[in-house]
Amino acid sequence: MTKINNICCIGAGYVGGPTMAVIASKNPNIKVTVVDINEERIKAWNDEDLTNLPIYEPGLPEVVQKARGKNLFFSTQVDEAIAAADMVFISVNTPTKTYGKGKGMAADLKYVELCARQIARVATSDKIVVEKSTLPVRTAQAIKTILSETGNGVNFQILSNPEFLAEGTAIQDLEAADRVLIGGEQSPEGEEAIQALVNIYKAWLPEERILTTNVWSSELSKLTANAFLAQRVSSINAISELCEATGADVGEVAKAIGMDSRIGPKFLNASVGFGGSCFQKDILNLVYIAKSLGLVQVADYWEQVIIMNDHQKNRFAEKIVSTLFNTVADKKIAFLGWAFKKDTNDTRESAAIYVADKLLDEQAKITVYDPQVKETQMQRDLNYLQSRTEQENKENLTTTPDAYACCQEAHAIAILTEWDEFKKLDWQKIYDQMPKPAFIFDGRGILDEEKMKNIGFNYFVIGG
Ligand SMILES: NC(=O)c1ccc[n+]([C@@H]2O[C@H](COP(=O)([O-])OP(=O)(O)OC[C@H]3O[C@@H](n4cnc5c(N)ncnc54)[C@H](O)[C@@H]3O)[C@@H](O)[C@H]2O)c1
Numbered sequence: 289m290t291k292i293n294n295i296c297c298i299g300a301g302y303v304g305g306p307t308m309a310v311i312a313s314k315n316p317n318i319k320v321t322v323v324d325i326n327e328e329r330i331k332a333w334n335d336e337d338l339t340n341l342p343i344y345e346p347g348l349p350e351v352v353q354k355a356r357g358k359n360l361f362f363s364t365q366v367d368e369a370i371a372a373a374d375m376v377f378i379s380v381n382t383p384t385k386t387y388g389k390g391k392g393m394a395a396d397l398k399y400v401e402l403c404a405r406q407i408a409r410v411a412t413s414d415k416i417v418v419e420k421s422t423l424p425v426r427t428a429q430a431i432k433t434i435l436s437e438t439g440n441g442v443n444f445q446i447l448s449n450p451e452f453l454a455e456g457t458a459i460q461d462l463e464a465a466d467r468v469l470i471g472g473e474q475s476p477e478g479e480e481a482i483q484a485l486v487n488i489y490k491a492w493l494p495e496e497r498i499l500t501t502n503v504w505s506s507e508l509s510k511l512t513a514n515a516f517l518a519q520r521v522s523s524i525n526a527i528s529e530l531c532e533a534t535g536a537d538v539g540e541v542a543k544a545i546g547m548d549s550r551i552g553p554k555f556l557n558a559s560v561g562f563g564g565s566c567f568q569k570d571i572l573n574l575v576y577i578a579k580s581l582g583l584v585q586v587a588d589y590w591e592q593v594i595i596m597n598d599h600q601k602n603r604f605a606e607k608i609v610s611t612l613f614n615t616v617a618d619k620k621i622a623f624l625g626w627a628f629k630k631d632t633n634d635t636r637e638s639a640a641i642y643v644a645d646k647l648l649d650e651q652a653k654i655t656v657y658d659p660q661v662k663e664t665q666m667q668r669d670l671n672y673l674q675s676r677t678e679q680e681n682k683e684n685l686t687t688t689p690d691a692y693a694c695c696q697e698a699h700a701i702a703i704l705t706e707w708d709e710f711k712k713l714d715w716q717k718i719y720d721q722m723p724k725p726a727f728i729f730d731g732r733g734i735l736d737e738e739k740m741k742n743i744g745f746n747y748f749v750i751g752g
């Protein structure tokens with residue numbers, strides 16, 4: 289029976305950091321070292337001041353504090369940590385390819401391959417290698433080939449253990465996971481490796497929530513779960529446009545359908561469009577896999593989820609322009625929120641970026657307030673699109689650390705992220721400081737429509 293004493297996790301990002309912090313805090317006898325090539329990130333993970341952790345995630349500082357320096361370590365010494373480990377998690381980024389074959393669709397596996405090669409180069413003892421990153425089906429086979437051709441007599445077992453945490457609720461998702469999925473080889477050695485990983489999760493999760501499958505099912509289940517979740521958002525967003533055209537209310541429709549136990553109430557919030565580092569990337573990857581296999585109808589079916597999401601972001605921006613008398617040129621538009629959802633500082637694929645880009649094309653002046661996102665990040669997000677010069681982005685999109693200052697003198701307020709604190713703002717005070725007519729475009733449906741209208745706002749909500 290393989291007993292794990294030492295874990296190394298390659299990649300100290302949104303997944304590697306929180307996941308290993310929870311594994312370490314629940315398994316005090318296992319030494320867990322999280323390594324990364326990004327020195328700044330590792331420095332932040334080791335910062336004495338826990339408010340400086342590189343990731344904003346409720347509950348994370350407490351878990352890190354519990355284990356860090358005892359059995360949880362963050363380091364840039366990648367080779368040493370790999371060499372010492374019985375089990376190595378690969379938790380590096382797998383973004384959409386931006387070049388070559390599959391550009392704009394396939395997952396870029398170069399970071400994963402580099403990890404496999406590094407493990408192969410450094411290992412002198414047998415190891416279980418765990419795919420934590422989200423990967424296309426059959427990637428484990430590629431990793432296995434790289435690892436088994438080293439010729440140094442070291443044995444490797446490859447497991448797929450996709451992560452299902454959502455940002456903003458990562459700690460509770462990890463501590464009370466609906467399920468943990470472990471895919472492994474159907475052989476005595478494979479079973480033993482699976483069991484070693486099961487034992488780690490069993491430290492805090494009931495065994496019936498730990499599901500074991502073959503490797504390919506595990507890899508495909510991760511992509512499928514995200515595709516189904518994103519599909520729900522695009523489905524309700526499609527209905528939101530229909531609601532706006534007919535006088536139905538998308539909140540009421542979502543409640544009515546969600547009470548059907550076959551549909552269920554979760555993930556039915558109409559919005560300005562889903563963002564985040566996973567949904568779009570994983571669906572594009574699924575579409576690419578289907579296309580590569582000649583499954584045209586399957587590919588088209590899932591691609592529609594992305595098409596609908598792009599449409600939702602566009603039409604929100606267009607609604608702002610058309611409502612403001614067809615011009616936002618030189619008008620101040622206040623953005624409340626930049627993160628892709630509340631309770632995270634992550635902005636990857638955030639709808640706010642695309643809405644801002646469209647409004648900047650229309651020569652708007654945007655001011656943003658987000659409680660956790662830094663201005664440098666916002667500028668990076670915009671510059672990445674290459675729609676205009678960095679100087680122009682800097683001049684036309686500014687930030688403020690205060691929501692009231694953000695909204696002062698604004699022609700319109702656009703709510704892009706559902707931060708709880710936005711609900712508690714003094715909306716009368718905000719109204720008093722705006723030129724009239726004053727507009728709110730609630731892209732998250734978080735404000736009380738009647739109250740806003742009574743104050744005097746022209747209030748537009750998605751699906752209302
Ligand atoms: N973010 C999420 O909520 C989430 C949830 C579930 C699954 N996933 C998947 O998990 C994986 C990681 O996502 P993330 O959001 O944590 O990414 P991330 O970009 O936040 O972190 C990845 C880290 O890996 C590091 N890295 C890359 N190559 C390396 C190497 N060769 N050696 C050492 N470090 C290296 C990077 O410097 C980076 O800090 C992705 O495949 C993603 O799809 C993400």
Ligand SMILES: O=c1ccn([C@@H]2O[C@H](COP(=O)(O)OP(=O)(O)O[C@H]3O[C@H](CO)[C@@H](O)[C@H](O)[C@H]3O)[C@@H](O)[C@H]2O)c(=O)[nH]1
Nearest residue numbers: 451452453454455521555556557559562563564566628629
């Ligand atoms: O009813 C809803 C639910 C979500 N969203 C949006 O959808 C996006 C994604 O939200 P969420 O799924 O909560 O966050 P992620 O951190 O992206 O988590 C998803 O992606 C992760 C990475 O693969 C998976 O591990 C998680 O299970 C999966 O929920 C965000 O922009 C949300 O605002 C909506 O617009 N309406």
